[in-house]
Amino acid sequence: MEKVACALTIAGTDPSGGAGIHADLKTFQELKSYGMSVITSVVAQNTTGVQALHHVPLEMIEQQLYSVISDMPVHAFKTGMIANIDMMKVIAKKIPSIAAPYVMDPVMVATSGDPLIEEQARDFLRKELLPLTALVTPNIPEAEFLIGRKVETTDDMKKAARSIVHDLGAGAALVKGGHLDGEAVDFLYDGTTIYSFSAKRINTKNTHGTGCTYSAAITAYLSQRLSLYEAVDKAKHFVTKAIKGAFPIGAGNGPTNHWAIREKGVFQ
Ligand SMILES: Nc1ncnc2c1ncn2[C@@H]1O[C@H](COP(=O)(O)OP(=O)(O)O)[C@@H](O)[C@H]1O
Ligand SMILES: Cc1ncc(COP(=O)(O)O)c(N)n1
16 A cells, blocks of 8 residues: 655644644645644634634543544644643643654744734743654744743854753754844754755745744655655745745735645636
């Protein structure tokens, strides 16, 4: 029988289709991994911001996890938005039973600036979930929170990546430079080596879902058994294309994940 790579995302929703579970599943599909999802929160949001949040009851999160894990193979998984400590506890308890690399996108606020997780949950995420990861993918503000210092230069980014691994216990750290000026450069530290991944900065406001799409692409490639370096390298190309090909739809920060539609010519 042919083998299929299976990737799981544990995250919140985005009915406008640009971020969260929706971006993750579209990315898994585009990269030819079989996509599965556990929904933590239903989020009423669009390109302009977050309008309302509804948290899925804890038993239901646990049940969704059980439904997937008890029946399906999982070759890599990621977490995105996990709104509060109780949800984090439920997820942390199940993680050790998933024998696959764990990629954490430490989502804290939406591109619009709206908070997606409770203030007190940030500490729990850092102390309890981070040490379970194979890779964590903070942007600059998230890296600053994790290490408790300002990150203003590429040198600071490299130091942050090292400190997230050595001081906080992450398996590896990818500190993303989307929030700095100049080249869009990200640094990966795997415990021994710093690697950089760079792309020309694209002049666009359509960046809704970039972090989700990037971490989902890494997860998809890891599910296909690529090395961490190869997975990040290919995912960086994917997210750059996704930002380049984004359509200016919606009144705010447009979604990034439409380049495949553009390439295949199915648009008006
Ligand atoms: N304007 C841009 N042009 C090119 N790449 C970008 C741009 N903005 C972000 N990126 C890249 O997109 C990815 C997501 O980064 P970032 O925006 O920092 O994360 P987040 O979406 O979590 O805030 C990174 O690889 C980053 O370098
Ligand atoms: C449910 C959910 N999860 C994550 C994000 C962050 O999106 P981004 O990738 O733009 O940082 C979001 N807006 N909504």
